[in-house]
Amino acid sequence: MVGVITASEPSWTAPFTGLSPRQFGKLVTATRREGSDPVRKGRPWSLTLEDRILLVAAYWRTDLTLRQLAPLFGVSKSAADRMIGHLGPSLALRPRRRFRKDAVLIADGTLVLLPRDYTVAEQSKNYRYSTNHQVVIDADTRLVVAVGRTAVIADGGYPGTGLVIPHRRERGRTELPAWKEEHNISHRKVRARVFARMKAWKILRDCRLKGGGVHTAMLGIARLHNLALTG
Secondary structure: OOOOOOOOOHHHHHHHHOOOHHHHHHHHHHHHHOOOOOOOOOOOOOOOHHHHHHHHHHHHHHOOOHHHHHHHHOOOHHHHHHHHHHHHHHHOOOOOOOOOOOOOEEEEEEEEEOOOOOOOOEEOOOOOEEEEEEEEEEOOOOOEEEEEOOOOOOOOOOOOOOOEOOOOOOOOOOOOOHHHHHHHHHHHHHHHHHHHHHHOOHHHOOOOOOOOHHHHHHHHHHHHHHHHHHO
16 A cells, blocks of 8 residues: 655655654654664564654644544554554653753643543533643743643742742732733743644644543654754
8 A cells, every 4th residue: 555645755744743854854863863763573664764753743733533644654554553652752852951040931731632531631611621731831942841741830829939920910909010011921922832833733632542642742742843943
């Protein structure tokens, strides 16, 4: 079976990964260097590492079912499932450990609709089952530096954490000072832009994965987001 989509045709790279061909090449090189393409015992993969990475990215970008996606790459549904399960974790963002002394980090949570797995999802305010993921962003570069599974959101209820939190009106005051309002606006803009870029990946709008799959997708998308920004 011959596939329609292949990484050997550069025009497919940007729509599914958000990366230029050069950036995609860097991702492939890094993934191979990290040991994600070892020689397998038994039957080898039917797709090259480049095509497998593109398949995983296409799955996250489109949220197509495996039955829909697999023929586009010329593989069976079960083969596509194995490729995603094997390679998805290898594309995950590694949390950054060191920062500049003057680095400003913004943390906030984003809901991912997860209606098919009630074991990890909770009913949110809109009565739909979702999971909340904490995302930590470098305020200057807009790079994602960490993604957590927990519902810890840096809002006004978490003072003293060292994270940037929105300013709130003091008791007895009707409005914030201008400089505090400017900080809040800047905070919202950074969060909104990063989350908008990440939520362009349809799997984060209605995720069909179960268990830790949604967290793996969040980490992989965060890595691709960072690579698209840094080149």
